[in-house]
Amino acid sequence: MSADFTAVVDAETQQRIQAYRVEQVRKRLIEADCPAIVLFDPVHIRYATGTRNMQVWTMHNICRYAVIFASGESVLFELNSSAHLSRDYVADIRPALTPDFMAVGNRVTETGRRWAESMISLLREKGMTENRLAIDRADLTLVLESQRQSLQLVEGQSIMEQARAIKSLDEIEVLRRSLQTCEQSVAAMREKLKPGMREADALALLIDGSIQRGGEYPETRLLTTGPRTNPWFQETSDRIIENGDLLAFDTDLIGPMGYYNDISRSWVVGDKPPTSAQRRLYSLAYEQMQHNTTLLKPGMGFLEYSDKSYQLPESCVPNRYADVAHGCGLGVEYPFIWYREDEEWGAYDGVFEENMVVCIECYVGELGGHEGVKLEQPVWLSANGPVMLSDYPFELDYL
Helix, strand or coil, rough: CCHHHHHCCCCCHHHHHHHHHHHHHHHHHHHHCEEEEEECCCCHHHHHHHHCCCCHHHHHHHEEEEEECCCCCCEECCCCCCCCHHCCCCCEEEECCCCCCCHHHHEEEEEEEEHHHHHHHHHHHHCCCCCEEEEECCHHHHHHHHHHHHHEECCCCHHHHHHHHHCCCHHHHHHHHHHHHHHHHHHHHHHHHCCCCCCHHHHHHHHHHHHHHHCEEEEECCEEEEHCCCCCCCCCCCCCCCCCCCHHHHCCCCCCHCCCCCCCEEEEEECCCHHHHHHHHHHHHHHHHHHHHHCCCCEEEHHHHHHCCCCCCHHHHHHHCCCCCCEEEECEEEEEECCCCHHHHCCCCCCCCCCCCCEEEEECCCCCCCCEEEEEEEEEEEECCCEEECEEEECCCHH
């Protein structure tokens, strides 16, 4: 991590954060009447243990997992070759059994059986008589072999999402500091950005700046210009940026300590002033941001928030963003607030709680329009109202 970041996040603060996180998981396990949970998602493993190991690679290769108990010390099952990475974080580290075909070939069934047996043995070792274990991500081989061994696996994704949703004040302050490294990276990119560069060159500047400041990796490639800003979710290309193009991006950067640096901004590249069409798009997106931020408060229901959120012009509704807002911490987290137009795909109700961090998502681009504007801001739901966590400026002179 960068010197500036570690000066703020000392060892004592990191220890408090980790202790809080473990207690959050234990609290949710007790509420679910479940003695333990096994974690395969590397983000969940990091949240509950503080450890990381090839985060992106282990998202699609099942090779490490952790078991967190409602009462008692956690156990980390790690690759033999990299157990040394976690010894400063977890006392009990054991060899992992992987059911990944790439690793064990036609021995997947055998490995799955041994894994189920090892989980039952671990529960007995910890004094538990029932064969009940929550799991966050389920591999089919493990599920089938667990059934054969009478190991009852229960849904655990909700346990982890709800645990992660409520931040400690330490976490919120560290997330704010992590976002500052992102803001500095955006500013450095903007300083070097000029017409004639490729979109890919701009993205490279942003990622390079993040890594120099203690960041880790990008989760997406969402930086586009001109006509590629509408519709949204087109990935960065080799398109040459022209003078007067709108540039729009979503940072989606994993920053120091794994925090999700998630801000979006848009501006005109070069020395041309924004056109009236660009100003209109920007003003609508900014109005959406202000309205939906002010609306946030603890105790409000998710569906109520969706109902009261900013109403886009009819011409912009077909190209709306994927969500109105979402939780933010070590990634995109619970809750996920759908547009009412998309409720059939998974909209659910719940209640915003104090010390959640929520990203307000704003995108305005007309159906068939030339360009679009993307804005996003992480907001802390404090007891005294919504607090913006990023200080990177908006283009107020476009309004």
